[in-house]
Amino acid sequence: MTPPPSAEPSRTELAAESWEALFRAQSALLRRFAADDVWDPISLREYDVLFTLSRRPDRRARLRDLNREVLLSQPSLSRMVERLEAAGLVAREPDRADGRGTVVVLTEAGAAVRRTVGRRHTAGIRRYVGTALDDEELRTLRRLCDKLRLAQESIPD
Numbered sequence: 574m575t576p577p578p579s580a581e582p583s584r585t586e587l588a589a590e591s592w593e594a595l596f597r598a599q600s601a602l603l604r605r606f607a608a609d610d611v612w613d614p615i616s617l618r619e620y621d622v623l624f625t626l627s628r629r630p631d632r633r634a635r636l637r638d639l640n641r642e643v644l645l646s647q648p649s650l651s652r653m654v655e656r657l658e659a660a661g662l663v664a665r666e667p668d669r670a671d672g673r674g675t676v677v678v679l680t681e682a683g684a685a686v687r688r689t690v691g692r693r694h695t696a697g698i699r700r701y702v703g704t705a706l707d708d709e710e711l712r713t714l715r716r717l718c719d720k721l722r723l724a725q726e727s728i729p730d
Contacts, residue, residue, distance in 0.1 A: 605701050611693035615686060618645065619657060620694065623679060623687040626663065632679035635668055639677055662686055 582590065607617050615623070625642045626632050634642075640650050654677055657663040662683030668674035679687070706714060 602701055606694070606697055609694070609697045611690060611697060613690075614660075615662070615690060618643075619653060619662075620687065620690050622650070622653060622657065622677075623662060623683050624691065626677060626679035627684060627687050632684065633666075633676050636665075636675045636677055657683065 603617075612620065621643050622639065622645075625639060626634060636651065636654065637647075640647050643650060645653065654663060654665060658665055662680060664678045664680055666676045666678060668676050703711070
């Protein structure tokens with residue numbers, strides 16, 4: 574028997590609908606950001622790597638830790654890091670704590686490119702996100718997204 578249309582969705586349905594709304598909003602925004610003419614001399618995905626490194630202590634991260642924070646597969650990230658290194662935007666070093674690992678370090682040149690592109694990108698964020706939500710909604714969105722991201726660490730696979 575199908576529940577009446579006015580019935581509240583189940584917890585599973587509500588979670589699925591909420592995820593779908595978040596995913597669709599992210600997809601729409603990423604399409605807009607990708608279309609913005611702000612990415613020269615790097616791509617949106619390369620910016621993501623430089624931005625992620627810029628927020629890390631000492632602007633460095635193990636390759637495997639960086640991979641957890643960006644939307645790239647490990648082989649794609651490795652190839653991208655090679656290109657960024659060739660451009661002088663990052664450096665790779667052996668991990669002193671584990672010789673098998675690689676540490677990726679944001680160079681001064683990489684930080685400068687990240688700042689330049691970041692200023693232009695922030696204008697798009699303001700236009701697409703900042704005009705759609707008021708200040709309280711923006712604070713709520715940040716709090717909910719942080720809570721959702723951090724909760725993943727304690728949810729078993």
